[in-house]
Amino acid sequence: MLLSEIKYLVLKDIKLEFKQRYAINGILLYVVSTIFVSYLSFAKIIDSATWNSLFWIIMLFAAVNAVSKSFVQESTSRQLYYYTVTSPQAIILSKMIYNFMLMGVLSLLCLLVFTGLMGEFVVNYPLFISALLLGSFGFASALTMIAAIASRTNNNFALMAILSFPVVMPLLLTLMKVSSAALSVGTVSGNMKYLAALFMLNAIVIALSYVLFPYLWRD
Amino acid sequence: MNEFIKNNWWKLLGVLLILYSIVAGFLIDIPDIMGNIGESMRNLFFHVVMWFAMMVMFGTSLVRSLRYLSTFDIKHDVIAIEAVNVGLFFGILGIITGMEWANYTWGTPWTNDPQLNGAAISLLAYFAYVVLRRSIDEENKRARISAVYNIFAFAMLIVFIGILPKLASGSLHPGAGGSQSTVNSLDFTMRLVFYPAIAGWIIIGYWLIGIRVKMAYIRQHLDNPE
Numbered sequence: 001m002l003l004s005e006i007k008y009l010v011l012k013d014i015k016l017e018f019k020q021r022y023a024i025n026g027i028l029l030y031v032v033s034t035i036f037v038s039y040l041s042f043a044k045i046i047d048s049a050t051w052n053s054l055f056w057i058i059m060l061f062a063a064v065n066a067v068s069k070s071f072v073q074e075s076t077s078r079q080l081y082y083y084t085v086t087s088p089q090a091i092i093l094s095k096m097i098y099n100f101m102l103m104g105v106l107s108l109l110c111l112l113v114f115t116g117l118m119g120e121f122v123v124n125y126p127l128f129i130s131a132l133l134l135g136s137f138g139f140a141s142a143l144t145m146i147a148a149i150a151s152r153t154n155n156n157f158a159l160m161a162i163l164s165f166p167v168v169m170p171l172l173l174t175l176m177k178v179s180s181a182a183l184s185v186g187t188v189s190g191n192m193k194y195l196a197a198l199f200m201l202n203a204i205v206i207a208l209s210y211v212l213f214p215y216l217w218r219d
Numbered sequence: 220m221n222e223f224i225k226n227n228w229w230k231l232l233g234v235l236l237i238l239y240s241i242v243a244g245f246l247i248d249i250p251d252i253m254g255n256i257g258e259s260m261r262n263l264f265f266h267v268v269m270w271f272a273m274m275v276m277f278g279t280s281l282v283r284s285l286r287y288l289s290t291f292d293i294k295h296d297v298i299a300i301e302a303v304n305v306g307l308f309f310g311i312l313g314i315i316t317g318m319e320w321a322n323y324t325w326g327t328p329w330t331n332d333p334q335l336n337g338a339a340i341s342l343l344a345y346f347a348y349v350v351l352r353r354s355i356d357e358e359n360k361r362a363r364i365s366a367v368y369n370i371f372a373f374a375m376l377i378v379f380i381g382i383l384p385k386l387a388s389g390s391l392h393p394g395a396g397g398s399q400s401t402v403n404s405l406d407f408t409m410r411l412v413f414y415p416a417i418a419g420w421i422i423i424g425y426w427l428i429g430i431r432v433k434m435a436y437i438r439q440h441l442d443n444p445e
Contacts, residue, residue, distance in 0.1 A: 142375075145371060146371075149351070149364055149367060149368050149371075152355065152360065152364050153351065153354040153355050153364070154354050154355065154356070155354055159347075159350070159351060159354060162347045162350060163347050163351060163368065165343070166340050166341070166343045166344035166347060166372065166375075166376070167344065167371065167372055167375045169340050170375060170376075170378055173336075200378075201375075201378060204374060204375070204378065205375075208370070208371055208374055209371075212367045212370060212371060215288055215363055215364075215366070215367050216363070216364060216367055
């Protein structure tokens with residue numbers, strides 16, 4: 001029951017996206033132009049620590065921008081309609097899955113353009129890609145919940161940033177640690193404790209959202 | 220008079236405990252536990268105590284937020300926000316006393332250390348909580364949404380303060396990355412000052428919450444007097 005609801009809601013979001021085609025294009029263009037701006041200002045990066053932090057800062061801002069639209073793009077009357085036909089858990093989980101797919105595309109594109117312009121620093125690709133995927137998943141789930149909170153307030157976009165930065169900071173710092181290992185001699189097995197910590201963080205976020213979202217949803 | 224003492228003895232107890240911890244904290248002999256700290260170890264009775272009091276205040280706020288979501292009684296929400304305000308006060312004092320201490324022992328008021336950054340980020344999250352509340356006008360909606368953020372942020376920050384410093388190696392701050400916690404290595408006389416100090420500041424914290432809750436009700440009454 002819940003699974004089929006989630007499936008329909010995710011398909012609905014994807015269809016909506018392909019019909020409007022402004023959110024995904026907008027966010028992809030945002031990433032490319034941010035990387036281009038940093039390329040113009042840095043010219044060439046010579047040390048991997050700078051590469052790493054710049055990459056994740058761009059990812060953070062792109063993620064906040066991409067996910068903040070989740071709940072405000074649909075009108076209140078349409079949300080009222082969803083309220084009558086589905087469960088709140090299906091709504092939040094479907095938004096998370098959709099945002100995860102969005103973040104996956106976004107992060108791979110970011111990696112591609114970033115290595116193209118700023119030079120290639122990644123040594124261990126399996127480790128870096130697994131950090132990227134776990135990071136996309138974590139950003140998507142934590143930020144979806146924050147977007148749901150921020151969408152209920154009067155100034156959504158300003159609050160999105162201040163509410164989300166402290167909450168995603170544990171995630172971001174762990175990600176930076178794993179990916180900086182992937183830029184030198186780190187291996188997947190050597191960084192297993194960080195990958196496990198990331199996985200656990202994601203599990204906590206999803207469990208909390210599942211329990212808490214119904215309280216945000218009813219109005 | 221008896222009634223007054225009966226209702227307020229715990230406030231007096233709190234004041235006496237803090238007075239005792241200040242006087243005794245400056246008078247007792249301090250063994251040089253850590254090797255490089257010396258007499259500045261006396262800051263333990265002020266700095267570490269602030270963080271304990273802060274965690275108790277934020278814990279109180281979490282419990283009240285949970286109870287608000289299960290009962291929808293606005294009383295719990297008022298206590299939740301006032302506990303956060305008092306917790307922030309202790310947190311700021313904790314940061315100031317910590318910077319003072321770090322300046323003497325490490326030579327710099329702030330270092331890039333997981334424990335320090337964790338403290339700073341949790342304060343940011345609770346400031347964000349205060350800002351979130353200001354941006355919602357309707358009372359019940361504000362209570363519900365801020366309770367959700369309070370629970371969410373608390374869970375994420377416990378992970379941050381509890382687990383991440385343990386993963387990191389080479390933290391300067393005691394109690395992280397395998398180094399022995401200071402509290403476990405205290406000698407008996409220091410414990411005799413340390414624990415009463417914690418109890419005293421927690422009592423003062425609850426007193427402050429009580430006063431601020433009364434102020435909130437009075438303000439509410441003045442805004443719509445009917």
